[in-house]
Amino acid sequence: MEEILKQIALENGTTVSSVKREIEFAIHEAMNSPQSRATGFWDELTNDGKEPSVETVIAAIVLQVKNKMKS
Template sequence: MNKKKLIVVENAIKEIAKRDGVTVEFVKMQMKIAMMNGVRSTDSKAKSFWDNISGKGKILTPEELIIHTSELVKQRKSQE
């Protein structure tokens, strides 16, 4: 994982925790819960999304998800 991107993501998570008055660990745990709900979804679009970004059976970390999602957004913006 790119260290520079990881630092940016970790700082973003810290800012969210600070803004919400919770710990970084709490923010990450909430993200993991949301991610697991997505992975376990029976919705075909959600299932396809998670299978495409992580491969079947692999669970991303919250940091990996943020980096991956930001790269997808960049990619889509460049195609406009």
């Protein structure tokens, strides 16, 4: 996961910590979305209502993409 974040940082001329902060901000904003599709995604990732880690979100998205590619 760290290599992915490093690559993103490199491609965008920034630091890994900056990339993580931006993703954390995006997670925070997305978790507050009232859209039912978004709500369902976040409900699957967490059952306590707390924001999941950047790594958890990326892993879940990768899994979704893999599953869609299989079907």
